[in-house]
Amino acid sequence: xxxxxxxxxxxxxxxxxxxxxxxxxxxxxxxxxxxxxxxxxxxxxxxxxxxxxxxxxxxxxxxxxxxxxxxxxxxxxxxxxxxxxxxxxxxxxxxxxxxxxxxxxxxxxxxxxxxxxxxxxxxxxxxxxxxxxxxxxxxxxxxxxxxxxxxxxxxxxxxxxxxxxxxxxxxxxxxxxxxxxxxxxxxxxxxxxxxxxxxxxxxxxxxxxxxxxxxxxxxxxxxxxxxxxxxxxxxxxxxxxxxxxxxxxxxxxxxxxxxxxxxxxxxxxxxxxxxxxxxxxxxxxxxxxxxxxxxxxxxxxxxxxxxxxxxxxxxxxxxxxxxxxxxxxxxxxxxxxxxxxxx
Amino acid sequence: xxxxxxxxxxxxxxxxxxxxxxxxxxxxxxxxxxxxxxxxxxxxxxxxxxxxxxxxxxxxxxxxxxxxxxxxxxxxxxxxxxxxxxxxxxxxxxxxxxxxxxxxxxxxxxxxxxxxxxxxxxxxxxxxxxxxxxxxxxxxxxxxxxxxxxxxxxxxxxxxxxxxxxxxxxxxxxxxxxxxxxxxxxxxxxxxxxxxxxxxxxxxxxxxxxxxxxxxxxxxxxxxxxxxxxxxxxxxxxxxxxxxxxxxxxxxxxxxxxxxxxxxxxxxxxxxxxxxxxxxxxxxxxxxxxxxxxxxxxxxxxxxxxxxxxxxxxxxxxxxxxxxxxxxxxxxxxxxxxxxxxx
DNA sequence: CTGAAAGCGCTTACAG
DNA sequence: CTGAAAGCGCTTACAG
Numbered sequence: 174x175x176x177x178x179x180x181x182x183x184x185x186x187x188x189x190x191x192x193x194x195x196x197x198x199x200x201x202x203x204x205x206x207x208x209x210x211x212x213x214x215x216x217x218x219x220x221x222x223x224x225x226x227x228x229x230x231x232x233x234x235x236x237x238x239x240x241x242x243x244x245x246x247x248x249x250x251x252x253x254x255x256x257x258x259x260x261x262x263x264x265x266x267x268x269x270x271x272x273x274x275x276x277x278x279x280x281x282x283x284x285x286x287x288x289x290x291x292x293x294x295x296x297x298x299x300x301x302x303x304x305x306x307x308x309x310x311x312x313x314x315x316x317x318x319x320x321x322x323x324x325x326x327x328x329x330x331x332x333x334x335x336x337x338x339x340x341x342x343x344x345x346x347x348x349x350x351x352x353x354x355x356x357x358x359x360x361x362x363x364x365x366x367x368x369x370x371x372x373x374x375x376x377x378x379x380x381x382x383x384x385x386x387x388x389x390x391x392x393x394x395x396x397x398x399x400x401x402x403x404x405x406x407x408x409x410x411x412x413x414x415x416x417x418x419x420x421x422x423x424x425x426x427x428x429x430x431x432x433x434x435x436x437x438x439x440x441x442x443x444x445x446x447x448x449x450x451x452x453x454x455x456x457x458x459x460x461x462x463x464x465x466x467x468x469x470x471x472x473x474x475x476x477x478x479x480x481x482x483x484x485x486x487x488x489x490x491x492x493x494x495x496x497x498x499x500x501x502x503x504x505x506x507x508x509x510x511x512x513x514x515x516x
Numbered sequence: 517x518x519x520x521x522x523x524x525x526x527x528x529x530x531x532x533x534x535x536x537x538x539x540x541x542x543x544x545x546x547x548x549x550x551x552x553x554x555x556x557x558x559x560x561x562x563x564x565x566x567x568x569x570x571x572x573x574x575x576x577x578x579x580x581x582x583x584x585x586x587x588x589x590x591x592x593x594x595x596x597x598x599x600x601x602x603x604x605x606x607x608x609x610x611x612x613x614x615x616x617x618x619x620x621x622x623x624x625x626x627x628x629x630x631x632x633x634x635x636x637x638x639x640x641x642x643x644x645x646x647x648x649x650x651x652x653x654x655x656x657x658x659x660x661x662x663x664x665x666x667x668x669x670x671x672x673x674x675x676x677x678x679x680x681x682x683x684x685x686x687x688x689x690x691x692x693x694x695x696x697x698x699x700x701x702x703x704x705x706x707x708x709x710x711x712x713x714x715x716x717x718x719x720x721x722x723x724x725x726x727x728x729x730x731x732x733x734x735x736x737x738x739x740x741x742x743x744x745x746x747x748x749x750x751x752x753x754x755x756x757x758x759x760x761x762x763x764x765x766x767x768x769x770x771x772x773x774x775x776x777x778x779x780x781x782x783x784x785x786x787x788x789x790x791x792x793x794x795x796x797x798x799x800x801x802x803x804x805x806x807x808x809x810x811x812x813x814x815x816x817x818x819x820x821x822x823x824x825x826x827x828x829x830x831x832x833x834x835x836x837x838x839x840x841x842x843x844x845x846x847x848x849x850x851x852x853x854x855x856x857x858x859x
Numbered sequence: 860c861t862g863a864a865a866g867c868g869c870t871t872a873c874a875g
Numbered sequence: 876c877t878g879a880a881a882g883c884g885c886t887t888a889c890a891g
Contacts, residue, residue: 183861186862190860220884221885224567227886247584266597286574425790451790527877560868
């Protein structure tokens with residue numbers, strides 16, 4: 174900028190005016206500055222400008238995801254990016270990998286770069302490490318997982334209702350022995366889904382059987398093993414609720430491998446490509462990823478724009494998509510369900 | 517930092533020394549500064565530090581992807597992030613969406629934030645807009661798609677060899693009418709795959725039939741329609757090479773819908789989850805995404821560290837994974853292949 | 860309409 | 876071992 178000012182024979186302030194399209198510069202000078210800038214390949218430096226500017230905005234936001242490469246995280250990333258781009262804001266994303274330390278390190282690294290706001294899919298049981306930054310004015314929106322300590326904005330899927338509907342669906346098809354497959358019990362969404370599973374059993378007056386609940390499944394292979402163990406047990410389930418993406422993949426794979434896919438009912442959670450082509454198609458509880466991402470991004474930018482109203486908690490509903498695997502009838506089927514069985 | 521200096525009764529420079537772990541500060545002062553920093557919730561400002569620092573590094577790199585939400589792009593993102601994290605560097609990613617203007621805008625937006633380097637999966641036919649920035653010293657590595665004008669570092673899949681192997685595989689199974697389904701002809705990878713397809717036909721002395729080539733397919737639905745049209749034509753193909761991810765999904769879906777999945781051979785490109793459970797499993801050409809990402813990230817950081825050796829071009833091979841759909845034999849099968857047919 | 864001075868939060872290049 | 880001065884590239888808050 175100094176060089177441009179020198180070459181065009183004006184002050185640095187006038188160059189700043191031209192670059193920032195501020196009004197009130199004579200056409201003559203504007204032109205001279207423009208030409209000098211082009212000749213010198215002048216590139217504005219946003220980090221310097223944000224350092225001095227009154228609002229201190231860097232035009233960047235942070236996005237902490239479970240893992241940028243998973244379908245759920247990357248779809249959220251896409252939505253947030255689209256909203257941010259509309260405002261000329263750039264997204265710095267990071268993978269937390271269910272590691273609270275990494276979450277903290279990434280957040281600090283983003284704050285050191287002065288992001289204007291942060292969207293967090295938290296791994297940790299405790300988000301209090303964010304409170305200092307929040308107090309100093311950086312807006313933070315929690316996504317997918319509720320913060321345990323901080324009273325803050327959050328956008329969450331209605332996990333317990335989604336899980337409850339899935340299990341109600343299985344019960345309505347005559348199942349009384351429904352297994353639950355879940356991710357780490359420490360992840361709030363996993364806990365909520367287990368809660369919904371329990372609610373559905375209670376409603377149907379089905380006694381809970383701890384032997385049918387498998388948690389802590391961290392990969393599709395672990396989920397597949399769990400299915401194998403459950404089905405070869407003394408009192409096997411007749412239906413399975415796989416409460417997460419990778420877990421569903423493992424369950425599908427195990428059922429196919431054992432040749433039980435037409436025999437054991439299955440409802441999964443989260444979308445999977447191509448499952449409509451499997452035999453049977455896989456019935457899934459779908460999250461509204463676009464809805465979550467849009468709500469979170471809009472909320473964050475409202476806060477960045479200065480909205481100081483009390484923290485909001487947005488709950489996004491799920492949808493059950495029936496494709497066959499969840500409609501396999503169980504031993505308790507009767508009435509309408511028995512009819513379906515013969516169709 | 518000024519406040520910390522005031523509170524601890526030392527100069528700003530001494531605070532800087534403590535914060536940056538520079539040696540040569542007395543334990544007494546170190547301690548006083550530490551306590552003052554904690555009391556004031558001091559957060560270092562990396563953007564200010566990089567503005568003044570001699571090397572000017574911001575500890576951030578840019579990553580231009582086709583679309584952060586696609587499996588290919590997001591897997592690359594993950595690898596690049598992992599390498600960057602090891603150096604305390606943050607990744608700013610953006611989706612180009614096959615739009616050259618958007619690519620340019622994103623790149624400029626990253627440069628304005630003074631990224632230390634850039635990895636680009638380019639959409640445009642012309643990357644000359646990057647030459648100014650390159651000349652001014654910002655390392656740029658092209659990934660997945662070769663730059664047309666700029667002589668620069670690049671890490672690419674061996675697309676034509678991958679496609680050639682796929683088609684050779686189909687020809688070896690007795691097919692002489694092999695259809696090619698491809699993305700936009702303007703995308704270099706799509707063009708290279710078409711080239712490999714042509715090479716394989718030439719090798720086998722099979723005349724090319726333009727009626728078997730469908731390009732510009734931008735979605736799985738478009739690919740599915742193309743398959744429908746091809747199969748209902750006068751001289752339908754007996755095998756299909758689907759040269760891209762979404763295109764493969766569309767082809768699989770169309771074959772299943774038409775009940776032709778056991779009849780028409782198919783080899784796809786790029787990985788798809790769960791395809792091993794389909795009947796038949798889908799034979800795929802796999803790219804080594806981790807290999808591409810690692811090579812690109814390492815190359816970029818070498819350049820950032822000052823390596824000025826001539827530009828490198830890294831070619832990463834593909835792997836053909838046979839799962840059934842590509843081994844359906846065609847009318848020209850004989851010998852070993854005929855045996856396979858009856859097995 | 861234009862510009863000189865001060866300063867954002869930090870590091871450099873010194874001097875002591 | 877410690878600090879005062881200058882300056883990174885820019886914007887603010889003025890004065891003319």
